Amino acid sequence: MFSNRIKRPWLSVALLTGLFLLIAYSLYLMGYAAQKSDRFSDYYVWLLLFNIALLAVLAIAIIYRFAGIFRDLVTRAEGARLTWRLVMMFVFASLIPVILVWAFSVKFLTSGIDRWFDVNIEEALSDALVLSQHSLDAQMQSYRQKTERVAAQTTAFSDMMASLELNQHRQQMGAAELTLFGASHKIIATSSDAGAFSVPKFPGEHMLVQLSNYQSYVGLEPDADGSLNVRVVSRVPKVM
Template sequence: MAIAKRIRSALLTVLAVLGILLWLVALLSFTRVTENTDDFAQRQIWILSINSVGIAVLLSLIVRNLWQLVRDYRRHVPGSRLRARMIAVLVMVASTPLVGVYIFSVEFINRGIDNWLNVDVEQGMSDALDLGQTMLAIETRGRLEEVQRFAIELSDAEGGDLARKLNALRTGSEALEVTVYGNNQILGFNSADLAPRAPRYPNDEVLLQLRQNGQYVSAEPQVNGEYRILAAAAIRSSATSEQLGFVQATFPMEQRLSTLSNAVLAAYNQVGELKFLRNALKTSFTLTLSLVLLISLLASVYGALYFSRRLVTPIQLLMQGTRAVARGDFATRVPTPARDEIGFLVHSFNDMTQRLARASEDARQSQQQVERERRKLEVILARLSTGVVSLEPDLRIRTANHAASAILGVDLETHIGDSIVELAENELLLGQFVGVASMRLQRGEREWREQIMLRAEGGRRVLMCACTELPG
């Protein structure tokens, strides 16, 4: 039985630890709501399911324990009132700081989110973005001017002269590639790459800008996160100003400028996203804290119920033990719960009952010994020819033998416990004997001898009386 109880206790402990760990994992995963990722959206269902199951289990345990407490309280079970007071104190002590921290945390988070996304931060990010765009515009404007210079120098170049000028223009600038287009085809191409890839014809946007404005410039993002400046300008005849084609060049952007541009743009987009999700963030944080508060409160209530039962159970056993001892059951033993103050009290109670049991056994044996001696004395008195009568201080008959009854003419053995004075009122011989004895006792004489002359109907009787005080 004890082994099964230990196995059950160990199993419940393991399940409780696993449940707590699973709840903590789910709660930590729940905090990922601030990231707004698809991974959280997929996990949200089972996270809420785990917390809901945990809340349902705690509620069922709490309801069951509270029902038992109310039933014991109504039945006036010893210890139920103490346990109720203990639970109330523990829950109040645990819930007060929890509620305070919850209110402070919600207020702090809401104000913090508003401060993160206030107007100054948004304006600062907007100004930083404008500054980055301005620097980028200056850089692209300079590159466009270079390409326009390329177009002027290439206005009269043809054939081999075009290839030579393209190489000279590229090497004399920071251009990575320079391409000349005309009549919807590539007229010339020069690249800094030793194994250049074939140039692609400009897209519709570039062609539209060239037809409308005669120029085009843009910062194009690359796969590695860097930026390159793409600039194009129309090539016109120096004599007729007729558009002969256009030149397109690709320039590298300074690494630091690319990095800063990416960082500013990412930060600006993130601030915009957070501003859009401000209310969702507040709701998510509040929901998370509310869930933590609810589970913490339920756990504290169940902890109060559990530990109050653990603390009150030894006291209830002690109360049952004291009642058993009051009924005379000195063999009662209370199991020792632990090596603490209550365990010491239980041990002292068990030691007390053990000593009381030994004292009770000694008293019982002494009483049996006295009873045996009394029976022996009665046997001796019954066989004596001399009459013997013992009296209580109030002159009630304690013992009398058969000889005394025969001498005094009264069956004294049947009147044990009766007053000898009242019995002597209707008995002649006994009345004379009681009169002499009462007179001696009233004078305070405890040790005396006297020859008493008793007058009876059949003549006189001489009675030799001796009185002595019994010990105790």
């Protein structure tokens, strides 16, 4: 009888120690799987469920042990008060360090995550802005080249067929409007997806200055509805 009472506490301690070590190792595996997500992503959910099950078993064992202590207190079993005092002493002795470690850990993780997200979001927005700018520049240069090719071909247009030719080129380019201007703001021909009642806008002075240097103008201009349009103005080469 004496040997049985001696073995049972050691058996409980051994089981709880083994359970604690198993939980610690499983948590280590979860951390490793999180770092190597490309290789162990399929096992992460199973490790999480396994940890939850182990924690549930540990909680049940602790609750069962506390229930036994309360039962001994109620029945005034020998050594019950001493056991209760020892348990409470260990609880309060470990509570303060655990709270301190938990508070510093939460503060460290929160500040680290905030800094990580701030840096990554700022970098992502900067990269997205640079990528959008490069994409817009490439698209504007593509429109400029297309407009210059059409301007070079207009030298072969007759006044009678200019509107039809411009309409065909506009549809091929995907442009909203294509207009051929002459001297003194004269409109030779125009084509627009807005219909025949659309009035073309004559190039501004800064555009004409750039054209006088034999350079095509390309830029963004706001529309009436607040959207931006790419406007290209190209010089028609002289016929030799």
